[in-house]
Amino acid sequence: MSIFKKIMTAIRGGAREVGEGIVDANSMRIFEQEIRDAQTHLTNAKRNLTDVMAKQMQSSRELDRVKANLTEHEGYAVQALNAGNEALALEVAEKIAQLEQEIIEQQQNLDSFTSSATKLKDLVKRSERQLSEHQRQLTMVKTTDSVQKATSAITDNFSASNSKLLSAKDSLERIKQKQQDFDDRMLAADELQAEGSDQSLKAKLAEAGIGQQQSSANSVLERLKAKQNS
Numbered sequence: 461m462s463i464f465k466k467i468m469t470a471i472r473g474g475a476r477e478v479g480e481g482i483v484d485a486n487s488m489r490i491f492e493q494e495i496r497d498a499q500t501h502l503t504n505a506k507r508n509l510t511d512v513m514a515k516q517m518q519s520s521r522e523l524d525r526v527k528a529n530l531t532e533h534e535g536y537a538v539q540a541l542n543a544g545n546e547a548l549a550l551e552v553a554e555k556i557a558q559l560e561q562e563i564i565e566q567q568q569n570l571d572s573f574t575s576s577a578t579k580l581k582d583l584v585k586r587s588e589r590q591l592s593e594h595q596r597q598l599t600m601v602k603t604t605d606s607v608q609k610a611t612s613a614i615t616d617n618f619s620a621s622n623s624k625l626l627s628a629k630d631s632l633e634r635i636k637q638k639q640q641d642f643d644d645r646m647l648a649a650d651e652l653q654a655e656g657s658d659q660s661l662k663a664k665l666a667e668a669g670i671g672q673q674q675s676s677a678n679s680v681l682e683r684l685k686a687k688q689n690s
């Protein structure tokens with residue numbers, strides 16, 4: 461039995477963890493839906509508040525009517541007394557007593573509606589402020605979530621493509637080196653061609669006795685003799 465209880469406890473714990481995981485995975489959607497539900501409840505509360513305020517106004521008008529009726533019958537009672545008709549005055553007094561009781565009841569109704577309306581107004585205002593704050597927070601967390609997802613995507617893509625970027629860089633360097641080798645070979649060929657043309661021209665000039673001639677032993681000796689004679 462003890463083992464069975466532990467197994468059941470483990471199952472409940474696993475179910476709780478799964479439930480928490482689902483809640484965490486859908487926390488944004490849940491929060492948004494809760495705000496929509498709160499908005500619906502607030503709309504219904506405003507509608508109920510409208511009904512209470514309407515009844516408050518009706519009760520106030522009814523109270524004013526009864527008070528006016530009371531004032532009117534008090535005048536009738538005075539007129540009956542002035543006319544010496546005490547029996548009629550007593551009958552009117554009974555009506556006045558009924559009206560006074562009705563005024564008490566209407567005043568109680570009015571006070572009740574007024575108190576309820578005041579409390580509901582305060583509740584609606586506080587709910588509106590709280591709902592507005594939740595909506596602002598929702599905008600903030602949605603924006604933060606979007607930024608975090610974008611940052612994560614950029615980081616993941618960079619990590620995944622890092623080796624590709626390095627490989628592409630190596631390929632680029634190989635291409636640049638190949639192009640540089642080609643340019644160097646072309647430059648060497650041009651220099652070689654230029655040197656070949658220059659040597660051919662010098663040989664032709666030497667054969668024609670034009671230009672700088674190479675010194676020979678005889679010419680050196682003749683130059684030395686000329687210096688001695690001078």
